[in-house]
Every structure is written in structure tokens, then in C-alpha cells.
Amino acid sequence: MSEGSSLLGGKGQEPTYEQKLLKSCVAEFIGTFYLVATIALSAGNAGNSPLAPVAIGFSLMVGIFALGHVSGAHFNPAVTLGVWIRGKIDPIGAGFYVLTQLVAAFLAAGIMKPVCEDAGYTSGYPAVNSAQDVNQGTALVVEFFYTFLLMTVILNTATTKATANNSFYGLAIGTTVTVGAYSCGAISGGAFNPAVGTALPAVHGVGKDIWVYWIGPIFGAAAASGVFFVTSDANEFD
Numbered sequence: 001m002s003e004g005s006s007l008l009g010g011k012g013q014e015p016t017y018e019q020k021l022l023k024s025c026v027a028e029f030i031g032t033f034y035l036v037a038t039i040a041l042s043a044g045n046a047g048n049s050p051l052a053p054v055a056i057g058f059s060l061m062v063g064i065f066a067l068g069h070v071s072g073a074h075f076n077p078a079v080t081l082g083v084w085i086r087g088k089i090d091p092i093g094a095g096f097y098v099l100t101q102l103v104a105a106f107l108a109a110g111i112m113k114p115v116c117e118d119a120g121y122t123s124g125y126p127a128v129n130s131a132q133d134v135n136q137g138t139a140l141v142v143e144f145f146y147t148f149l150l151m152t153v154i155l156n157t158a159t160t161k162a163t164a165n166n167s168f169y170g171l172a173i174g175t176t177v178t179v180g181a182y183s184c185g186a187i188s189g190g191a192f193n194p195a196v197g198t199a200l201p202a203v204h205g206v207g208k209d210i211w212v213y214w215i216g217p218i219f220g221a222a223a224a225s226g227v228f229f230v231t232s233d234a235n236e237f238d
Contacts, residue, residue: 021093023070023071024070024071024072024093024096025071025096025097025100026070027067027073028067028071028073028075028100028101028104029100029101029103030063030067030104031063031066031071031073032075032076032101032104032105032108033107033108034059034063034108035056035060035063035075035193036105036108036109036112036195036196036199037108037112038056038059039056039124039126039196040108040109040112040113040116040123040125040200041115041123042055042056042124043125044116044121044122044123052124052181053178053182053185053190054178057174057176057177057178057179057181058178060075060173060174061170061174061175062170063075064169064170064173068158068169068170072088072089072158073170074101075101075193075195076192076194076195076196077097077098077102077193077194077195077217078147078151078218078220078221079150079154079193079221080097080098080101081094081218081221081225082154082155082221082222082225085222085225085226086155087237088159101195102195102199105196105198105199106199106202106203108199109125109200109203110203113203113204123204124200125189125200125201125203125204126189126191126196126197126201126209126213127189127201127206127209128187128188128209128212129186129187129188129189132186134187134188136209138187138188139187139189139209139212140215142183142184142190143184143188143192143212143213143215143217143220144215144216144217144220144223145220146179146183146184146192147192147216147217147220148220148223149176149179150173150180150220150224151220151221151224153172153173153176154173155225155228156228157169157172157173160232160236161235162233162236180192189209191213191217192216193213194213194214194218196213197209197210197213197214197217198213198214
């Protein structure tokens with residue numbers, strides 16, 4: 001290894017694609033880990049505070065502000081899909097992002113489960129509200145529409161020339177998740193994120209609703225990306 005070089009790129013050197021991807025995956029891991037950890041801790045049985053959606057939205061917001069300049073701060077496979085459709089990430093990068101997000105989510109869920117149990121309550125995880133006889137199809141609908149909203153906000157505040165270098169995108173995105181969690185939490189659990197909707201239920205051995213948190217968010221994000229192409233000016237795609 002030459003003097004001044006490193007795995008992450010040396011001083012004054014232009015990082016390679018692999019180095020940039022590694023840095024991005026580290027950022028995606030950190031952001032996803034803390035997002036999932038916050039959900040587990042704040043939305044658990046004994047910690048089921050009415051302010052849990054605020055904590056979750058703020059966790060996403062601060063992660064975006066801290067790490068958005070490194071990776072784009074997706075922290076969500078559905079968001080990565082939407083950004084790929086938008087053309088802001090290549091397929092290889094998108095694949096590594098999703099893998100990193102899932103690993104981080106499972107690690108956070110696995111660590112926080114015993115932490116919550118030691119504190120005397122069950123860690124939180126999204127689930128279709130069977131106590132109110134909510135149908136999985138109904139949960140799928142709200143996961144679709146609020147992921148559509150989330151992806152629309154992301155694309156229009158964080159990926160356009162018109163809003164380039166703005167200082168509000170993290171707040172806008174985090175607030176959207178808070179809005180969705182308050183609106184849909186009692187219906188679908190308000191995940192809007194396949195990593196969240198897979199890892200947290202899985203560590204509790206609950207898998208019957210996981211498909212809802214993949215199909216709804218994936219199609220919601222894809223639909224929002226399609227609408228973005230229709231509603232945006234042509235110069236956004238130069």
C-alpha cells in the first residue's frame with residue numbers, strides 16, 4: 001500500500017468506487033442500526049409512549065443530517081429502490097445498501113430485544129393490529145400510501161436541482177415518518193421500511209406480516225419514483 005493511502009482513501013487522493021461504497025455502507029449501517037434500535041426501545045410494551053413516533057422520526061432526521069452527505073442516508077431498502085429508479089445509485093451500490101441495511105437492522109433488533117427484556121418489557125416491532133381485526137390488505141394499503149408519501153418527500157427535497165444544498169430535507173423526511181407513524185401505527189405498525197418490518201418481528205419469531213412490509217413499501221416507493229418522473233422538469237434528468 002503506497003504512502004498516504006488507506007482502505008478509505010488517503011489525504012489528497014480521489015477515492016475509488018470501492019472506497020466510496022465502503023464509506024457509504026458504513027454510514028448506512030450506523031443510520032439503520034440506530035433507527036431500528038430507537039423503534040425497539042421506544043415502541044416496546046412498557047415503553048409504548050405516545051411520543052414514540054416523535055423519537056423514531058427524530059432518530060431518522062438526525063441520521064440524515066449526520067450521514068446524508070456520505071451515503072444519501074437511505075436506511076431503508078424501499079428508499080434505496082426508489083433512489084435507484086430515480087437514477088441516483090447504481091445497481092451494485094443499491095444491492096450493497098440493502099444488504100447493509102438488513103444486517104444492521106437484525107443486529108440492532110437482536111441486541112435491543114434482551115436489553116428491553118432486562119428492563120422488564122418487550123422490545124417494539126411493527127405488526128398488523130390483529131387485536132382490532134385489521135386485515136393485512138388494509139395494512140398493505142396504508143404501508144403503500146405512506147411509503148409513497150415518504151419517497152415523494154425524499155425525491156423532491158433531497159434529489160432535485162431545485163432544492164440542491166438545502167438545509168431542511170432531514171427535517172422534512174423525519175417529520176414525514178412521524179406523521180406516518182401517528183397515522184398508521186394502530187393499523188399496520190407504521191413501518192414503511194422492509195428492514196424494520198423484517199428484522200424486528202423476526203427476532204420475536206413473528207413472521208406472518210413481514211410480506212406486508214416488503215410489498216407495500218416497495219410498490220409505494222416505485223410508484224412515487226414514477227410520479228416524480230412525470231411531475232419533474234426535464235432539466236432534472238440532464
